[in-house]
Amino acid sequence: MTEFRSGFVAIVGRPNVGKSALLNAFMGQKVTIVSRRPNTTRRNIRGILTDSSTQIVFVDTPGIHRPKSMLGERLNATAVEAAEDVDLQLCVIDATADVGPGDRRVLESAPKSAFVVLNKCDIATPDQIARQLARLSVFDKQEYFPVSARTKRGIPELLASVRAKLVDPIQYYPGDALSDQSESAWVADLVREQLLALLDDELPHSVACRVVEMDDRRVKVEILVERESQKPIVIGRKGENLKRVGSRVRTMLGEGVFLELFVRVESNWQSHEDVLDELGL
Ligand SMILES: Nc1nc2c(ncn2[C@@H]2O[C@H](COP(=O)(O)OP(=O)(O)OP(=O)(O)O)[C@@H](O)[C@H]2O)c(=O)[nH]1
Ligand SMILES: [Mg+2]
Numbered sequence: 555m556t557e558f559r560s561g562f563v564a565i566v567g568r569p570n571v572g573k574s575a576l577l578n579a580f581m582g583q584k585v586t587i588v589s590r591r592p593n594t595t596r597r598n599i600r601g602i603l604t605d606s607s608t609q610i611v612f613v614d615t616p617g618i619h620r621p622k623s624m625l626g627e628r629l630n631a632t633a634v635e636a637a638e639d640v641d642l643q644l645c646v647i648d649a650t651a652d653v654g655p656g657d658r659r660v661l662e663s664a665p666k667s668a669f670v671v672l673n674k675c676d677i678a679t680p681d682q683i684a685r686q687l688a689r690l691s692v693f694d695k696q697e698y699f700p701v702s703a704r705t706k707r708g709i710p711e712l713l714a715s716v717r718a719k720l721v722d723p724i725q726y727y728p729g730d731a732l733s734d735q736s737e738s739a740w741v742a743d744l745v746r747e748q749l750l751a752l753l754d755d756e757l758p759h760s761v762a763c764r765v766v767e768m769d770d771r772r773v774k775v776e777i778l779v780e781r782e783s784q785k786p787i788v789i790g791r792k793g794e795n796l797k798r799v800g801s802r803v804r805t806m807l808g809e810g811v812f813l814e815l816f817v818r819v820e821s822n823w824q825s826h827e828d829v830l831d832e833l834g835l
Contacts, residue, residue, distance in 0.1 A: 559720035560609040564637045566664065567646035568656035569593050569617025572673040575703035576646060577601045577614040580713060585733045586614045587747035591758040593617055594750060596629060596835055598636040600734040602727045608717050609725050613640060618660055625759075625824040628835050634663075642719050643668040649678035649700065653689050661693040668695045671712065676702035738765035738773075739834070744806055745775045745815065748799040749788065760784055762823060762833055773807070774814040778823050778833075785817050 565573045569592030577599070578584050585601045587594060593616065601612040615636045616629035637643055643664045647657050649672045661670070670690050675683055683700050690698060697715060701708030733740075742763040750758050760780040767774040779785055789796055796815050804813050823829040 556607045558607055558609075558723055558725055559717075560611065560722045560725055561641035561716075561720040562611045562613060562639065563642045563644060563716055564613045564615060564640040565644045565646060566615050566633060566637050567617065567660055568654075569619050571617070571646045571648040572703045573617070573646050574599075574614050576644075576671065576673060576701070576709075577612050579703040579706055579709050580610075580612055581732065583732070585735075587743045587750075589747055589750040589758075591750050591755075593619065593626075593629060593759060594747070596625075596632075597739070598632055602731045602733065603713075604725075604727070604729045604731075608720055609727065609729075610713075610716060610720065611726060619656060623759075623824040624827065625830060625835060628830060632835075637664070641722065642716065644671050644716075645669070645695065646671045646673050647686065647690065649674045649683055649686055653686065661690070661695070664695065666695060669712070669715065670695045670698045672698065672700045673703055675700045675707060676705045738768050741765055741768070741773055741803070741807065741813075742775055744803045745777065745799060748802045749777065749795075752790075752795055752798065754787065757784060757787060759824070761788065762835075764833055771810060772812045772814070774816070777815060777817045778820045778829075779817060780820070780822055780824065782819050785819055788817050 567573050574586040574588045574595050577586050581601045586599045595614055595616045599614045603610045613636045615633035618630050618633050621627040621630055645660050645664050645668050672686055687698055699708055699712045701712055742765050746763045749761055762778040764776050766776045779788055800813050800815055
């Protein structure tokens with residue numbers, strides 16, 4: 555019989571490179587939200603992948619960026635903290651964008667044992683991929699993986715290499731655990747994900763969601779915005795946006811759940827320590 559092995563693996567990188575999409579690809583199902591806006595992920599989210607002889611605890615992290623608010627500073631600190639505490643780091647780079655200062659910062663703070671994951675290879679040319687890999691080789695990390703979270707190309711090979719690095723004999727989570735998130739944090743994120751998909755470019759950073767009431771049949775989610783003028787934008791004409799968000803999230807929650815959404819203005823919440831504390835950010 556093979557011995558059981560486990561490990562914690564942080565997925566780090568600058569915003570929007572596809573860290574969360576990669577976690578979902580590893581898991582084969584959605585455990586974390588994805589959007590085309592930067593700074594979508596705001597908490598460290600564990601995705602737990604267990605088979606008969608291994609358990610990988612992936613940690614999806616907020617994108618590391620140059621912060622413009624207290625929220626931004628906290629997001630960076632959250633990601634850095636996650637990266638410090640793991641057995642392996644996956645540094646994710648976008649195959650279609652030049653390696654910039656943000657990527658360099660991530661690569662320079664990662665240990666030599668880290669894997670470099672070049673994501674979005676489905677929309678990069680072979681030439682682009684080759685040039686990116688050549689540029690990245692100067693960072694001298696352990697292994698390099700061209701992949702696509704979207705098509706799953708390269709994902710099985712990457713997973714096999716991650717499994718080969720596991721050394722801890724302890725199983726930290728039950729075999730059927732998928733994530734460490736509470737149901738309420740998950741529902742609040744699903745609402746924010748749909749808002750991100752709908753809203754103008756300026757707004758996403760200004761929105762936060764939290765569940766204020768929840769039982770078996772009813773969930774009430776508060777949507778915070780920073781200014782009075784943002785409220786009608788989020789609500790939409792005749793409540794159109796909230797209706798759309800509500801119906802999309804309801805289909806993900808399953809039959810019979812009554813979802814109630816309301817918008818509240820909390821002036822400049824991104825810079826208020828107590829509000830960030832309350833939101834668990
Ligand atoms: N074509 C393509 N798009 C991808 C791939 N992976 C992610 N994306 C897209 O890239 C965007 C960002 O993906 P996320 O997974 O939210 O990125 P992230 O790194 O988690 O971003 P933050 O949470 O903001 O730090 C989304 O629009 C995804 O659909 C991929 O492999 N190929
Ligand atoms: Mg993310």
